[in-house]
Structures are given as C-alpha cells and as structure tokens.
Amino acid sequence: MSTIAKETRFRIEGMDCASCAAKIDTAVRRLPGVSDVTVSVTRGTMIVHHEHGADLVEPIAKRVTGLGYGIAKVSTEPATASEDQHVCGCGHDHCHADGPDEPRHSHAESHAHGASPARHVHHGHDHAHQHGDERRAAGLPIWATGKGRLTIASGVGLVAAWSLGRLVPDVEVWLFAAAMLIGLVPIARRAVMAAVSGTPFSIEMLMTIAAAGAVLIGAAEEAAVVVFLFLIGELLEGVAASKARSSIEGLTSLVPETALLEDGGSTREVRADSLAAGATIVIRPGDRIAADGVILAGESAVDEASITGESLPVHKTVDASVFAGTINGDGVLRVRVTAAAADNTIARVIRLVEDAQETKAPTERFIDRFSRFYTPAVFFIAVAVAVLPPLVMGLEWRDWIYKGLAVLLIGCPCALVISTPAAIAASLAAGARRGLLLKGGAILESLGGITAVAFDKTGTLTTGRPVVTDIIGNGETEGDVLGLAASLEAGSNHPLAKAITDRATTEGAAMPQAEEVRAIGGKGISGRIGGAEVFLGSASAVAERVAVGADVARQIAELHEAGKTVSVLTRNDAIAGLVAMRDEVRPDAARGLQALAKLGVRSIMLTGDNRHTAQAIGSTLGIEVRAELLPQDKQRIVKELQATGLKVAKVGDGINDAPALAAADIGIAMGGGADVALDTADAAILHGRVGDVASMIKLSRRTMANIRQNITLALGLKGVFLVTTLLGISGLWPAILADTGATVLVTMNALRLLKIPD
Known part of the structure; x- marks a missing residue:
C-alpha cells in the first residue's frame, strides 16, 4: 500500500518564467519523501505531494529561498494573527507581516485561487536574486526595485570603467572586471545554488562561464557589457510577469x-x-x-x-x-x-485566463537549451585535446595543453550569448518606436509562424465608438431632425447621445432649448421643444406611441440589416425622421487585412455583437465572421482553429477578449483597450492600426532570419578556428578573435534590425 497520502500547497513569489518554475521543481523534487511537484508560474503556486507524516515545510522552504524565491505555506485551516509568518529569500524588514511592502493575502484573493489563507514561516536567508522584487514592490517604479537598482549599478559601473579607462589605460581591464562583478556576483550565486539543487547548466551558469571566460582572455569590457544586457533583459521580464499577474487578479475590482x-x-x-x-x-x-x-x-x-x-x-x-x-x-x-x-462571470473569466496560460507549451530560451549541451561539450573537448594526445600518442604535453587552452577560448560562449538577445533587443526597440510592444524574445520568435489571426470587432477592426451614419427626414429636413434629436440628448453621456450631439455640433445644426426632458427607461427620451411634444427612441418604443407607415418601416428594416442602430424621432405624435448610428471600421482595417493575406495569413472576426452588425462589418472588410459570442465561445473557437493545425494570434481590446488572448498561440492587444487585455496579451499595438499586426509578423520573420545568420557567424568562426588550432596553424590570439570577432559581427548584424522598412 502506498505511503504517499499528503499534499502541501505553497505560494511562490518571484517566478517570472518557465525556467524559474523548472529550477524550483527540480530542487524540491530531489528532497527525500517528495513524490511529485506541480509549479504554476501564472498562479504563483506550488503543490508538493509527499509521504504522510513527513514534515517537509522547513526543508522545502530552505531549498526554495536558497534559490532566491519567496515562499509561503498555504494552510488548509484559517490562520490567526499570531500564526501569520512569512518565508522569504531576503531577510529584510519588509518581509515581516507588518512591513510596508509585504503583499497582504486577502480573503478575496485566497478564494480566487481556490486556497485558504496562508501561514508563513520566516527564514533568514540572504537574497540570492531579485526575481521577487517586482511582486513585493508592486507599484514602485522600475528603478526603485532591487533588480532595477542592480541593473543601474551595473550600468553606472560600466560607464565609470570606460571613463576612467580612457584616463588610466593601464588599469582599464581591472576597472571593467570590477564593473562586471557588480552584476555577476548575484548571477554567480544563483548559478551555484541552482547547480547544487540539480540544475548545473542554467542560463545563470552560462552567463557566469561566459563572463569569466571573457575576463580570462582579456575581454573584460565585453564581459561587463554582456552582464549588463543580461540584467536589463531579466529586469524587463520580471516587471512584465509581475504586472500581468496582478492585472489579471485586478479583474475582481470590476x-x-x-x-x-x-x-x-x-x-x-x-x-x-x-x-x-x-x-x-x-x-x-x-x-x-x-x-x-x-x-x-x-x-x-x-x-x-x-x-x-x-x-x-x-x-x-x-x-x-x-x-x-x-x-x-x-x-x-x-x-x-x-x-x-x-x-460569477468575472471569476470565470479569471479562471479561463489562468487556465489558458497554464496550458501554453513553455517556450525555452534558445540559449538555455543550447547551453545544456554546448558548455559541457566544449569543456570535455578541451580536456580531451589537452590530455589524450600526450597520453595515447606520447606527444608533447606543453603543445597540447596550449591547444586545449585555445579550444577553451574558442569555445567561450560570449558570441553565442549575445547573438540572440542582441537581435531580439534591436527588434524590440525598433518595434517600440513604431508602437509595437512585444513581451520578450519568445513572443517575437513565435509571431513569425502565425498562420491565422482572430480579430475582435469593437475597438479592434472598428473605432469602438458609434457615429451617426444616416439622417432621414419624414416631413422634416435632415437639419431639423438632427437638431431636435441633439436638443433632447444635450448633456447626456450615453454613447448614442454623444454621437448625435457630436454630429450636430460638427454640422452646426440649430439646437433649440428642450424643456421637461425626461428619460423613459429602456425606451427613449422625451421633452417639449417650441411647444411641441418630441420623443426620440427605439423603433419598438415609437410603435407603441404612433402608427409606423410601410415606407418608414422598410427604411428602419434596411438600416437594421446594415448593422445600424436606429433612433426614431416623433413630434406631436407623428414620425419626423430617423437617425441611424454604427460603430464604423477603422480607416486602415481593409489594408491591414490585405497585408495579412499577402503574408499567407487567414483572418477571422470573433465578436459578441449581434449578427446583423457583425455581418455588415464583415461584408465591408471581406472577412469571415463569428458573432454573438461570449468569452468562453471565443476561447473555444481559438482552440478549434489550433486543432486544425493553424498557429493562431488573437487580437482584441476588451476584458471579454482576455481568455481568448491567453488561449491563442500569441495574444495581441490593441492600444487604448482594457488593462487586462494589454497585460494578458503577449504583445500590444499602441496606435490601434490593424496593419500593425502584419508589421509584427514581418518583424518577427526578419528577426529570426537575423538570429540564424548570427548563430551561423558565431559557430562558423569557431568551427574554422577549431580546425586551424588542432592543425597547429593558429594559436591563442586567433582563438580570442574567434570569439571577440564573432561578437562584433553578430552585434553589427543585429543592429540592422533597428530600422524597420516601410
């Protein structure tokens, strides 16, 4: 009979990505008595299955805080104030329950995640890294967080080393080495802790080896720059992850x-x-x-x-x-x-978003995957080159140790480390200048493979606000119809009322004073203008008050078929005219969809609007339409498209789009949309141009081509010098050039991405 009968839940602070979760999973899984571990980046939780009766809270806390993450046990029983303790990886004052920066786990938050209030246990471990800073310091500016301060310090050290090095060239190497250590020390500590916990070749370890190798070959300046760029990437990743998590939870404020x-x-x-x-x-x-x-x-x-x-x-x-x-x-x-x-609906939307994010296949960073094999392979090849020829063939030890050292220098991964992030950083910067925001390199990489785009209608393909499209007089001039309608609606903030008053203001229509104005719930608005009783309301409400002739009924039906909302104006119990309104398409929508078609990408509209309105917009744009959808319907359709083999991007601007944005391979939020759409999405289009979706895909494809070129340059030069070194043609200095030269080439190549072609 199995002795595994218990599970313990923890809340983890500071996880930014799947790599963080993998390190925690590996570390905890290696503890005696643990049978299974489930770590959720989105929810910030960990469930540990272990032997019944085994008290593993302390060992788990020590292991996780050693990696630099905060941890709190989630109790299955309500906690009292005296029981509230906290597990953290820093040991600072703010970690105590009454500290100013400590996030409070409210009753609502616990229930939102299906958990009970948390019990916390404090440990005095030093902060191994700053992954948790953004969560603990939510609301602080980037520069005020621990990770931000470390990045700034590294940058200041780099600038100081460069400036002083110009004045005192003899100590320039040492100055850059010191600047490098500002950022490398915490990275190296994380690398060591990860290695001890079962992840020896983490990206932190790769960075540590790369920077140390660069110093050993005299490229301390390069090492300092690489460390600084790495810290910038981690800073942006941590802020984005923390903001996305808090914004999803913030849906409850609705x-x-x-x-x-x-x-x-x-x-x-x-x-x-x-x-x-x-x-x-x-x-x-x-x-x-x-x-x-x-x-x-x-x-x-x-x-x-x-x-x-x-x-x-x-x-x-x-x-x-x-x-x-x-x-x-x-x-x-x-x-x-x-x-x-x-x-309720909001709670379900939150769960849909979280579940969709959890089911996404984790995209590992290229350099992390490559380092699993590359770094140890280089080490063993170098050892073999230095040792085997003298031992097996009796050749000169000095010559082959020299060649082994050259192989180590050739294998220094600096050029490889910088090749991918340099291209990604350049593309992200170029995109940001155009109002295209992408949340990381994995998103940029994936966009190029998109084969279908699902668009929301309101605020995405359309402007998101109704405008007056038709004014039809029935015994009155169009100007009189517009003026009377605007007089009744003056002062109202209703979207339809604003559309009418804006049109009247634009056209300079006369708006006589309305008296005794009153809103009739669900029907319309009435008042007295110039001694006449005037009413503006829906066609059904007007039909209850006056007889609607066949011609007027036909006009109303035609306007409805065109997807327009119709308000009918009456004066003294006679129909005076019609005012039709519709949320119109964005000026560039048709061109944007055509640009996608040229890229071989299929387009489809998913909307909660009524079928008539949706079909009218769809016909105008020539796009496939699915209408009258709830959030879960949009998510379902995205998954159906994926099941057919399509790689789907979802574009939207509202809270109702959040589940589908998360379920899609790539979620793209339109600028000006709800915060949750922007933060749930993987990318955002700030200027609201439909054509920018195609621009994002083009940018991704250019970036991936550039990365392939960079990798070919870096590995190609190393391969050439590896062969010449083993043949005795080249030595240490050419070996240094194999890495530093490749670094310069891949950086220059990446900088070409800063300019996006029109």
Whole structure:
C-alpha cells in the first residue's frame, strides 16, 4: 500500500518564467519523501505531494529561498494573527507581516485561487536574486526595485570603467572586471545554488562561464557589457510577469464591493462577496451590477462591453440575464442572484485566463537549451585535446595543453550569448518606436509562424465608438431632425447621445432649448421643444406611441440589416425622421487585412455583437465572421482553429477578449483597450492600426532570419578556428578573435534590425 497520502500547497513569489518554475521543481523534487511537484508560474503556486507524516515545510522552504524565491505555506485551516509568518529569500524588514511592502493575502484573493489563507514561516536567508522584487514592490517604479537598482549599478559601473579607462589605460581591464562583478556576483550565486539543487547548466551558469571566460582572455569590457544586457533583459521580464499577474487578479475590482440586498420588504447594504444564489438585489441607475442574475422587475439599458464586447448598451427587461461587473443604465432593476461571487462571470473569466496560460507549451530560451549541451561539450573537448594526445600518442604535453587552452577560448560562449538577445533587443526597440510592444524574445520568435489571426470587432477592426451614419427626414429636413434629436440628448453621456450631439455640433445644426426632458427607461427620451411634444427612441418604443407607415418601416428594416442602430424621432405624435448610428471600421482595417493575406495569413472576426452588425462589418472588410459570442465561445473557437493545425494570434481590446488572448498561440492587444487585455496579451499595438499586426509578423520573420545568420557567424568562426588550432596553424590570439570577432559581427548584424522598412 502506498505511503504517499499528503499534499502541501505553497505560494511562490518571484517566478517570472518557465525556467524559474523548472529550477524550483527540480530542487524540491530531489528532497527525500517528495513524490511529485506541480509549479504554476501564472498562479504563483506550488503543490508538493509527499509521504504522510513527513514534515517537509522547513526543508522545502530552505531549498526554495536558497534559490532566491519567496515562499509561503498555504494552510488548509484559517490562520490567526499570531500564526501569520512569512518565508522569504531576503531577510529584510519588509518581509515581516507588518512591513510596508509585504503583499497582504486577502480573503478575496485566497478564494480566487481556490486556497485558504496562508501561514508563513520566516527564514533568514540572504537574497540570492531579485526575481521577487517586482511582486513585493508592486507599484514602485522600475528603478526603485532591487533588480532595477542592480541593473543601474551595473550600468553606472560600466560607464565609470570606460571613463576612467580612457584616463588610466593601464588599469582599464581591472576597472571593467570590477564593473562586471557588480552584476555577476548575484548571477554567480544563483548559478551555484541552482547547480547544487540539480540544475548545473542554467542560463545563470552560462552567463557566469561566459563572463569569466571573457575576463580570462582579456575581454573584460565585453564581459561587463554582456552582464549588463543580461540584467536589463531579466529586469524587463520580471516587471512584465509581475504586472500581468496582478492585472489579471485586478479583474475582481470590476465587481462592486457592496450590494443592496432586498430583505423583508426593505433593502440593506451588504458585501457583494456574501451574496448567495437565490438572493434578491436592487440595482440603481448607473451602478455596477454586483452578481450574475436574472431580472425580476424593471427594465434598463445595460452596458455589457466588459463581458460581451457589445459596443452599445443592451436593453434588458424581465427574465433577461445580467452579468456581474456590467453597468446598469437609466432604470432600477430587481435581480435574483444566480451565482455566488466565486462563480460569477468575472471569476470565470479569471479562471479561463489562468487556465489558458497554464496550458501554453513553455517556450525555452534558445540559449538555455543550447547551453545544456554546448558548455559541457566544449569543456570535455578541451580536456580531451589537452590530455589524450600526450597520453595515447606520447606527444608533447606543453603543445597540447596550449591547444586545449585555445579550444577553451574558442569555445567561450560570449558570441553565442549575445547573438540572440542582441537581435531580439534591436527588434524590440525598433518595434517600440513604431508602437509595437512585444513581451520578450519568445513572443517575437513565435509571431513569425502565425498562420491565422482572430480579430475582435469593437475597438479592434472598428473605432469602438458609434457615429451617426444616416439622417432621414419624414416631413422634416435632415437639419431639423438632427437638431431636435441633439436638443433632447444635450448633456447626456450615453454613447448614442454623444454621437448625435457630436454630429450636430460638427454640422452646426440649430439646437433649440428642450424643456421637461425626461428619460423613459429602456425606451427613449422625451421633452417639449417650441411647444411641441418630441420623443426620440427605439423603433419598438415609437410603435407603441404612433402608427409606423410601410415606407418608414422598410427604411428602419434596411438600416437594421446594415448593422445600424436606429433612433426614431416623433413630434406631436407623428414620425419626423430617423437617425441611424454604427460603430464604423477603422480607416486602415481593409489594408491591414490585405497585408495579412499577402503574408499567407487567414483572418477571422470573433465578436459578441449581434449578427446583423457583425455581418455588415464583415461584408465591408471581406472577412469571415463569428458573432454573438461570449468569452468562453471565443476561447473555444481559438482552440478549434489550433486543432486544425493553424498557429493562431488573437487580437482584441476588451476584458471579454482576455481568455481568448491567453488561449491563442500569441495574444495581441490593441492600444487604448482594457488593462487586462494589454497585460494578458503577449504583445500590444499602441496606435490601434490593424496593419500593425502584419508589421509584427514581418518583424518577427526578419528577426529570426537575423538570429540564424548570427548563430551561423558565431559557430562558423569557431568551427574554422577549431580546425586551424588542432592543425597547429593558429594559436591563442586567433582563438580570442574567434570569439571577440564573432561578437562584433553578430552585434553589427543585429543592429540592422533597428530600422524597420516601410
């Protein structure tokens, strides 16, 4: 019978990538009594399966904090204040429960992750690295974090070494060596701890070997620069990972903290997270809805853009469903709660995002994969060159030790270390100048292989705001229809009202003073203008007030078929005219889709909008359309496309896009969109140009071609000098040139990427 019967959960602080998780997994898995380990970068958690009765909390904490990560045990029982202790890898004051920078694990956070409040145990380990700084110092500027300070110190040391080296050339090497040590010491410590814990050839170890090797061959300046660039890359990676994690958790802020609970004929304010299914709540005009539910009484226009992506408020009446986090319009609603806080729409979206991110195949950094074989191979080849010929063939020891040392210098991985990140850094900088933000080299690498792009409609292919498209008079001039409608809507912030008043202002339409203006919930708005009773509302609301002729009905139907929202204006119980509005396509949308087609990339629209509107936009752009979708539908369709062998990018700007953005091979957020879309996505287009999607793919393909060229240069030169060294043609100085020369060449080649062709 198996003795494995227990699991212990931990919260891990400071994981930025799959490499971090792999190091923790390897270190903990090697402990006696541990049978299985599951580490989640997205959730920042670790589950350890171990023998029942074995107290492994202390050994696990020591192993993880030794690697430089913070760790807290998640208790299965509520913790009291006296039990609250913290495991951290730094030993600073801020790590205590009452410290200013310590993140508090709230009740809501624990439930959001399916965990109970955390028990913490403190250890006095030194900080082995700064991966956790951004999480512990959330909200601080980059330069104020531990990792930021280390990067700045390394950069200042590099500049100081260069400046002083010009004045005192004799000590220049030592100055650059000292500058290098500023950044290399913590990197080397991490490398040693990782090696002791079972990961001997980590990227930290590769960097340590590369920098030390560069100093040994007299290239201390190169070593200092390589270490500085490595720290910059880690800094950006850590900040992005921490921000993405906190922004996803921040989705819960869309749901109000309190709700009006109807109890015994009266209402009282309660915490929203205490609402149970079956409870009745009252939603006032302008309030965010506190829970998923069904309307029992009342009608109103509800803004559901955060959930469905619908560009315009949706009219809701009795028996209609409403979602937590959406915004009530101008009517009072009584709603029966259908889901508790842990199961509402927002909570499900959070889980969908996290689950989709967890199922992504981890993309290992090229240099980390290569170092598993390259570094040890070079070492053993060098030893073999130095030892075997004298031992086996009786050749001169001095000559072959010299050749072995030359092989070590040829094999110094500096050029290889810099070749890939130099190209990536240049491309990321060039992209940023064009408003193309990509979250790391793995994303840049993957973009070039995209074969299908799924676009959201509202705010992505369209501008995201309605505009007046048609004004039709029925016994009135178009100017009079527009002026009367704008008079009623003056002062309103409703998207449709703003579209009308903006058009009237642009055209200089006369807007007479409206009196006795009142909103009629879910129907429209009425008032008196020049002694006449004027009403502006939906076609169905107008049909309840006046007779709608066949010609007017036909015009309304045609406008609806074109995907437009129609407001009907009446004066003294007679139809005066129609005002049609639609969220129009972006000016460059058609060109952007054509550019993708030229690259051999398929385009599809996924939207929560109604089918008529979506089809009208789709016909204009010539794009395949899927409409009336919820967040989980968009995610499902992305996975279906992937199942057919396509590599899918998802482009969107709203919270409703977050699950699909995370499920796609690459998620791209349009500028000006919701924070969660920007932070969940792998890349962002800040200027909102559809054509920039094709630009991103082109940039990726150019970058990967450049990286292949760099690797060929670096390895090719090494291969040539390896052969000439073994033949006795070249020695140590050519061996040095094999690395430093390759470094210069690959850097110059990478710099070509700074210019993006038009």
